[in-house]
Amino acid sequence: MVYTAIITNAEGVMMAKTRHIQARMSQRGIEQKLLAMTLDFGVEHENGRVILNRQGLASLMQELRDLHQAAERAVIKGGLVIVRSGDTLITAYRLDSYRPMTGAGASQQVEA
Numbered sequence: 307m308v309y310t311a312i313i314t315n316a317e318g319v320m321m322a323k324t325r326h327i328q329a330r331m332s333q334r335g336i337e338q339k340l341l342a343m344t345l346d347f348g349v350e351h352e353n354g355r356v357i358l359n360r361q362g363l364a365s366l367m368q369e370l371r372d373l374h375q376a377a378e379r380a381v382i383k384g385g386l387v388i389v390r391s392g393d394t395l396i397t398a399y400r401l402d403s404y405r406p407m408t409g410a411g412a413s414q415q416v417e418a
Contacts, residue, residue, distance in 0.1 A: 343358065385400070385401030386401055387400075
């Protein structure tokens with residue numbers, strides 16, 4: 307097989323694209339974004355096929371609507387900050403509510 311291009315999926319895994327798939331994508335009007343979307347959100351089957359059907363697309367579109375609504379709420383809050391330590395989430399607050407500590411209190415640490 308001759309590999310001529312590389313695509314990266316949502317997990318950051320790089321996959322080679324053959325000349326064959328590039329030719330078929332061109333002939334069938336399948337854009338790079340549609341290929342990536344199918345790889346990211348489709349269902350992988352044992353035979354090597356990844357399928358993104360109408361039901362999967364409907365679910366994806368609902369997830370996108372929900373994500374859009376959440377992003378609008380985040381904009382209203384002025385952005386968000388999450389403080390974490392490794393895999394542990396410690397706190398969350400609005401970005402516009404952050405005021406850096408100055409003066410005497412800045413050097414004090416709170417013990418839990």
